[in-house]
Amino acid sequence: MTRSAPPPLIQRASGRRRKKRGVSVWLWRLFLVLLLWLCGVALYIVHVGGRDDAAGDKIRADAIVVLGAAAYDARPSPVFEERIRHGIDLYKRGRASTLIFTGGFGGSGARFSESQVGRRYAQRQGVPARAILIETVSRNTRENLREAAKLMRQKRLRRAIVVSDPLHMARALRICAELGIACLGSPTPTSRYRSFDTRWRFLANEVYFFHRDLFVRHR
Numbered sequence: 001m002t003r004s005a006p007p008p009l010i011q012r013a014s015g016r017r018r019k020k021r022g023v024s025v026w027l028w029r030l031f032l033v034l035l036l037w038l039c040g041v042a043l044y045i046v047h048v049g050g051r052d053d054a055a056g057d058k059i060r061a062d063a064i065v066v067l068g069a070a071a072y073d074a075r076p077s078p079v080f081e082e083r084i085r086h087g088i089d090l091y092k093r094g095r096a097s098t099l100i101f102t103g104g105f106g107g108s109g110a111r112f113s114e115s116q117v118g119r120r121y122a123q124r125q126g127v128p129a130r131a132i133l134i135e136t137v138s139r140n141t142r143e144n145l146r147e148a149a150k151l152m153r154q155k156r157l158r159r160a161i162v163v164s165d166p167l168h169m170a171r172a173l174r175i176c177a178e179l180g181i182a183c184l185g186s187p188t189p190t191s192r193y194r195s196f197d198t199r200w201r202f203l204a205n206e207v208y209f210f211h212r213d214l215f216v217r218h219r
Contacts, residue, residue, distance in 0.1 A: 038207060041207050041210055041211075042203055042207055044170065045167060045170045045171075045203065045206050045207065045210070046166075046167070046203070048169050048170040048173065048185065049165075049166030049167050049168070049169045049170065049187050050166060051185070051187075052185070052186050052187060052189075053161075053186060054090060054095055054161045054184050054185075054186040055186075059161075059184065060094075060095060060096065061095060061096040061159040061160055061161045061183075061184060062096055062097070062098060062152070062157035062158050062159050062160065063096050063098040063099070063100050063133075063148075063152060063155075063157045063159075063160045063161070064087050064090050064091055064095060064096045064098070064099050064100065064160070064161045064163060064186075065100045065102065065144075065145070065148045065160045065161070065163065065183070066083050066084060066086075066099065066100065066102065066118055066163045066164075067083060067102055067103075067141060067144050067145075067162065067163065067168070067172060068101070068102045068103020068104070068114035068115060068118070068138065068144050069103070069114065070106060071103070071106060071110075071112065071113075071114045071117040073110070073111055073112065074111070074117060074120065075117070076114075076117050076118065076121060079165065079191075080103075080114065080117070080118070081121070082165070082188045082191060083163050083164060083165070083188055084101075084118050084121050084122065085188075086163050086186065086188045086189065087099055087101075087118075087122070087163045088121075088122050088125050090161060090186060091122075091127060091131070092126075095161055095186075096160075096161060097131060098131055098132075098133060098155070098157060099122060099127060099131055099132050099133070100132075100133045100134070100135075100148050100151055100152070100160075101114070101115040101116075101118030101119050101122070101132065101133075101134045102114070102115055102134075102135055102145070102147060102148050103115045103117075103118070103136075103138060103144060104135075104136050104137045104138050104139050104143075105136065113134070113136040115134035115135060115136055116134060116136065118134070119132050119134050133151050133155065135147035135148065135150070135151060141168070141171060141172060141175060142175050145162075145172065145175050145176055145179055146179060148160070148181070149179050149180070149181050158182060159182045159183065159184075160176075160181055160182070160183045160184070161183065161184045161185075161186050162176060162181075162183050162184070162185055162186065163186050163187075163188065164185075164187065164188070165187060165188055165202075166187040166188065166191055167199070167202045167203055167206050168202075168206065169185045169187045170206065170210070171209055171210065171213070172185065173185050174210075174213065175213075
């Protein structure tokens, strides 16, 4: 005995359910692919930040570029101080003969630029003035490195060690490559971004900049 076909209304309802299920499956797959991609980018950023290219005793460069961070009048913020201290340590270990501090004025009322604060700190730690170069106009990471590159060309410095926080290092090295700076990365061995909340927000910020830089053209 043959079974009769279901009524047209039931057939249409069943077809709609199958289409909805198909769309849901593809959306779920797309979400998983996106999640895996973001996790991969985050792991790449963490990996680069955990690698110190200047750790070897035989590593030499022409300059150590310390990326700017906030300063409070003549005093560096805890984040900036960590970068300055690491740059000074690399200098005293003979990794390069020149220290370049970057970073402009934090606001209209600022008396000192970030780079001037870095220079002052380094001189107090025994670094001679002749070994320090600064720029005072940059306001972000890309501008830090662009101005550092100008100083390097003026002084015929070819190779740099770039100092910043671990989670910031991947972006800094990527920008260096775009600007044609031959460099090594040396993240600070300690970071003021210690709590889970601050590290997570810093990492999320760097993941955002990774994707923004893929699509935004910079002058």
